[in-house]
Amino acid sequence: MVTTDKKTGWNRAEMAQKVALDIPNGSYVNLGIGIPEIVADFVPKGREVIYQTENGLLGMGKVPNQKDEDKELVNAGKKCVTAIPGASYFHHADSFTMIRGGHIDICVLGAMQVSQDGDLANWSTGAKDAIPAVGGAMDLVAGVKRIFVITQHVTKQGTPKILKKCTFPITGKQVIERIYTDLAIIDVTKEGLFVKELGPNVTFDYVKERTESVLKQY
Amino acid sequence: MINKQVNSLSEAVANIFDGATVMVGGFGEAGSPVELIHSLIDHGVKNLTVVSNNTGSGHVGLAALIENKQVKKMICSFPRTANSMVFPELYRAGNIELELVPQGTLAERIRAGGAGIPAFYTPTSVNTSLAEGKESRNFNNQEFVLEYGIKADFSLVKCDKADRYGNLTYHATARNFGPIMCTAATTTIVQAKNIVNPGDINPEEVVTPGIFVNKVIEVNNPVHESSLVEQEKRYPW
Numbered sequence: 123m124v125t126t127d128k129k130t131g132w133n134r135a136e137m138a139q140k141v142a143l144d145i146p147n148g149s150y151v152n153l154g155i156g157i158p159e160i161v162a163d164f165v166p167k168g169r170e171v172i173y174q175t176e177n178g179l180l181g182m183g184k185v186p187n188q189k190d191e192d193k194e195l196v197n198a199g200k201k202c203v204t205a206i207p208g209a210s211y212f213h214h215a216d217s218f219t220m221i222r223g224g225h226i227d228i229c230v231l232g233a234m235q236v237s238q239d240g241d242l243a244n245w246s247t248g249a250k251d252a253i254p255a256v257g258g259a260m261d262l263v264a265g266v267k268r269i270f271v272i273t274q275h276v277t278k279q280g281t282p283k284i285l286k287k288c289t290f291p292i293t294g295k296q297v298i299e300r301i302y303t304d305l306a307i308i309d310v311t312k313e314g315l316f317v318k319e320l321g322p323n324v325t326f327d328y329v330k331e332r333t334e335s336v337l338k339q340y
Numbered sequence: 341m342i343n344k345q346v347n348s349l350s351e352a353v354a355n356i357f358d359g360a361t362v363m364v365g366g367f368g369e370a371g372s373p374v375e376l377i378h379s380l381i382d383h384g385v386k387n388l389t390v391v392s393n394n395t396g397s398g399h400v401g402l403a404a405l406i407e408n409k410q411v412k413k414m415i416c417s418f419p420r421t422a423n424s425m426v427f428p429e430l431y432r433a434g435n436i437e438l439e440l441v442p443q444g445t446l447a448e449r450i451r452a453g454g455a456g457i458p459a460f461y462t463p464t465s466v467n468t469s470l471a472e473g474k475e476s477r478n479f480n481n482q483e484f485v486l487e488y489g490i491k492a493d494f495s496l497v498k499c500d501k502a503d504r505y506g507n508l509t510y511h512a513t514a515r516n517f518g519p520i521m522c523t524a525a526t527t528t529i530v531q532a533k534n535i536v537n538p539g540d541i542n543p544e545e546v547v548t549p550g551i552f553v554n555k556v557i558e559v560n561n562p563v564h565e566s567s568l569v570e571q572e573k574r575y576p577w
Contacts, residue, residue, distance in 0.1 A: 178515050195513055196368065217447070261442050
């Protein structure tokens, strides 16, 4: 067991920083809504990464000051953003030509559940009274070359999110390459889930106890 | 002389009929033709099938059209957003139909509709519940799902600049579904922030060529949907 006086695992910013370190120079990247959005704040010096947002902007920049907000310059989460010098605007069919056509290198998405085969569930709980809303998630997992997932390791209730099989309706089958959680970085391989890195003061057994899928060590 | 400019919002939507399929541009409030939608509320036709990415927020714009019981069915990718309560309530009560379409599939279905392509295969949604019941086919050892193009009777689109020929430019990410929706409707109705003289838009910078547009109405100071929502406004006012 991990002692409580020491920090266990990574916070959100540190998780985002871990993802940012794995994005090569020159990549075209689509960031999902939520924790993925903050990945852009941690691009290491010397690397240039271009962000695409599926509502029609390549070259998304930082969030503006409130006085500079343009209600019609937004990201996929409908938050105001800016366009970098060298950015371009385009319509939705072109945007999804970039996505589905395999032109985007990396997509970082949030997750409700992931499976040991790399399935992702992030669009619906499947509950009867839920309003299903899929947005661009299924297009992204179908077309982007590499899919990274960034998520808390367990739900707010403390139950595992990394499961043998997703119980929520899936967004895509066998689509995830790597999972970044507050506790560990996990590679999805044909031979199963391998822990690539453990968070501060986190042991392999600690992660294992909080994971339903079989976890392996390199 | 060709002149697609009309002089009032009511004239712009006058031909929209009961049971029509209407595409409505916008990604959230960016590009949402709120003034045209409000005019459609005043016009009052019912049983509309609306194709739009979202379902509006608060009690104005698209949400107000839905709340006014004019919409029978929504075809969209993301029917809930911050401050959207009208659609979820009607949907839970079983009083409105929903066809949920992945965003890229929605865009491509509209593009195909406008381009004379009846159907296409896409990798999006394969192995998910959204592909259930749909034809699929294997190409080069990968599975694809058949999706159909969508055409509409009318499209309502917001742009930045227009001329009397219907050539259009857009502002930032308000472009979103506008250009493809203009191509996919029998009658495309556009609200422009400014109507300029032919030639004032550089042909190199025209985004939607005028052939895809039927009516243009100038709305100089379009409302901000989010401001109306913050002020808890309702339409009709």
